[in-house]
Amino acid sequence: MNAPGWRMAWVGLGANLGDPAATLREALAALAAHPQVRQDALSRFYRTGPIDSSGPDYVNAVVRVRTTLSPLALLDLLQDIERRHGRERPYRNAPRTLDLDLLAYDGQRLDTPRLTLPHPRMHQRAFVLRPLSDIDPGMTLPQGPVDELLRACADQAVFPLD
Template sequence: MSPSGPPPDPPTVQAYIGLGANLGDAADTVRRAAAELAAVPGVSALRLSPLYGTAPVDSSGPDYVNAVAGLDTTLPPLDLLSALQAIEQRHGRKRPYRNAPRTLDLDLLLYGDRSLGLPTLTVPHPRMHERAFVLRPLMDLAPGLTLAQGGLEALLARCADQAIRRLVR
């Protein structure tokens, strides 16, 4: 039997990550977290949307700074989730109760066209279509993207009651 050569490279998948923070210097935290994410082995071509300010949704505390990162990855979804959680931990993320204010929140929004319903991960993110703080920055990166619930622009119009402002810094 002849050697078959090196194993094939894992496929590259386009993923989108929601970034948010509302404790400390939230804008700086979001930017640093994006840089840390770009340095994860298996992640490449990271693009970060502009930063947006939003009031907390189903939460409390100061306003949030939100963004979305689009990236290419060869990591399987659970490995990417583990990398996101490790970045959150490095930034002091605590989970004292659901929707508590946070130093950093990283959510895997989309992983290619895959749908996953695991105990630790649901993709597409189950509430992203209801959140202006996800839809507006996602439109900056992928304006033609369509979710199962519809196009981003139409979905964002349904969130008109959620104030969102682009931050200039």
């Protein structure tokens, strides 16, 4: 189904400072504006409590895109969009204006100092699994099917934003 050269990628979006829902919409528009990225599917927006951090609740979503960018070039684009939205990294898991995580890329496995694919902790995070299940309920991660992994995270509250 992919045209030659185009690959599928899944990106997690999150924010908990400023107007998180508006920031996610702006980030999605910036991503879609890139000529080598096309939005394929978008989950609902969810409100979630911080995991391993503090601060206000997050708004999270997952977008599936088609891209001709390599995984590292896509990561560069995501980090540029974060910077344009005031993302700072004062300490690990600090509250953030915008967080864009490359979750998976066309079934590839990658382990470099800059990027690990699939994302090494997404199977433990309901704020990733719930929106991922919206767009790809049958998806299987290395740790198992998304819906089974989501049931294992039942203690993590995830509420539709609307």
